[in-house]
Each structure stands twice: as structure tokens, then as C-alpha cells.
């Protein structure tokens with residue numbers, strides 16, 4: 001049975017200047033899933049994430065982690081943050097040590113692990129994010145994309161059960177975006193839960209098990225990617241586009257290149273496979 005990790009019940013958040021960023025939002029997050037949060041700027045994605053490891057507290061509503069209500073005393077927060085790692089949208093809020101390697105080591109060192117274990121994790125995290133070449137650089141000299149990769153390495157090195165990434169690919173070029181997504185896929189196979197926010201509908205469609213669409217502090221829709229992106233009204237309301245794989249599939253069905261009996265392609269490889277398969281049938 002799939003176990004529920006986070007259960008968010010009518011969560012509202014009002015900032016000090018009276019901005020209401022979350023409006024009675026309810027959401028269930030199951031263990032081991034890859035979840036993509038989509039929504040326009042200001043939808044409340046970052047605010048929601050900051051609640052999931054206790055950086056922000058609800059103005060009203062409740063958050064349960066593994067069936068227990070999140071508490072805000074020091075001990076409870078420490079335990080929560082060991083299990084739920086977050087990579088902030090802005091890496092400058094994350095990096096504070098003198099050098100890259102010090103920064104990536106900081107978290108695992110604080111977990112009380114042996115030096116060998118710390119080193120092992122840090123080296124693994126640097127390898128996965130290709131940051132080993134930067135290891136002695138001061139973090140403030142890094143480019144935005146490098147800072148993002150170092151911030152991601154720092155969280156990976158903690159080996160949390162849940163990894164939350166706020167727009168991890170924003171500011172990264174195509175090569176490193178792909179690299180980061182590959183790492184996330186490797187980690188997810190180890191039973192981890194990954195929640196990320198993104199503006200990239202193609203990434204959400206092809207990568208995620210579940211897509212959550214947010215708008216104006218509310219969840220408009222939460223389902224598998226195909227079901228979500230088939231709801232045109234919601235996509236429009238949340239200022240999103242249709243993923244290209246889905247659009248292309250629909251055009252090929254309309255053009256009778258792909259049979260209308262075929263299940264919709266969920267990624268590029270599936271789409272190409274269907275085109276080849278149907279072409280072969282035509283040629284025979």
C-alpha cells in the first residue's frame with residue numbers, strides 16, 4: 001500500500017504585509033512519488049514548500065508528516081529537516097560557507113556521521129552534480145547555474161527521504177538540467193519522494209508521476225500528467241502551455257499518422273515509437 005507522507009489540511013498563509021499566499025489548500029503527498037508543482041509566478045509554490053520543512057508556519061490549517069502534526073519546537077524541526085531536504089529557488093539563500101566543499105559537507109557533518117561517511121556522501125553528491133571541479137572555489141564567485149548545482153549537491157549529501165526542489169532547472173542550461181533530472185531519477189529509484197516546482201510543462205509532463213497545478217494560493221488540479229494537461233480550462237487559467245509531446249501526438253492522430261486507438265504518448269521516446277510502429281503498418 002502507498003503510504004501518505006504529507007497530508008496538508010486547509011493550509012492558509014498570510015505574510016506580514018497581509019498578502020494571502022495560500023488559501024485553505026489541501027493536498028496529499030504519497031511516499032516514493034515524483035511530483036511536479038506547476039503554477040504561474042506568485043501562485044504560492046515557494047510558500048507551500050517553505051511550510052513542508054517548517055520554515056514557515058501556517059496562519060491556519062494543519063500539516064501532517066507521516067501521520068503526525070508538524071510541531072515547531074527545536075527537536076521536532078531538527079528531525080523533520082533531516083527527513084525533508086529543500087533546495088531553495090534562490091541559491092544565495094542556501095550557500096554560506098567559504099568554499100564549495102565546505103558548503104556541501106556542512107549538512108552531513110551536522111548529522112554526526114563519521115568523517116569517512118561524510119566524505120563518501122560529499123564525493124557522491126559532487127559527482128552527481130559535476131561540482132567536484134569547483135570544490136575549492138568560494139561560493140560567491142560561482143555563476144547562478146553553478147550555485148544551483150552546489151545547493152542541490154548540499155541537499156543530496158544529506159540523503160533525506162524527501163527532496164524538495166524549488167525551480168531546480170531555472171537558470172541551468174540544457175546539459176545541466178538533464179543531468180539534474182537524471183540524478184533525481186536515480187534517487188527516486190531508492191524509494192525517495194521528490195517534489196519540485198517548475199515552469200517547464202514538458203519536464204512536468206514527461207518526468208512526473210503526479211502534477212499539481214497551483215493558482216492564486218489554491219490547488220486547481222492534482223492528477224497524473226495526462227489527465228492534468230487534458231484539462232484545457234485549467235491549463236489556460238494557470239497560464240500554462242500544453243506539452244509538445246501531447247500536442248504532437250494529437251496532431252498525428254488527427255493527421256491519421258497514429259491510430260486514434262493508441263494510448264497517448266507520455267514522453268518523446270514513446271511518441272517516436274508510435275510514429276515508427278504506425279509507419280511500418282502503412283508500408284506493409
Ligand SMILES: Nc1ncnc2c1ncn2[C@@H]1O[C@H](COP(=O)(O)OP(=O)(O)O)[C@@H](O)[C@H]1O
Nearest residue numbers: 015017019021040041042043044045046047048
Ligand atoms: N516574504 C513575503 N512577504 C510578503 N509577501 C510574500 C512574501 N513571499 C512571497 N510573497 C507573496 O506571496 C505570494 C506567493 O508567492 P510565492 O510563494 O513566492 O509564489 P511562487 O513561488 O508560486 O511564485 C505572492 O503574491 C508573493 O508576492
Ligand SMILES: [Mg+2]
Nearest residue numbers: 045046089166
Ligand atoms: Mg517561487
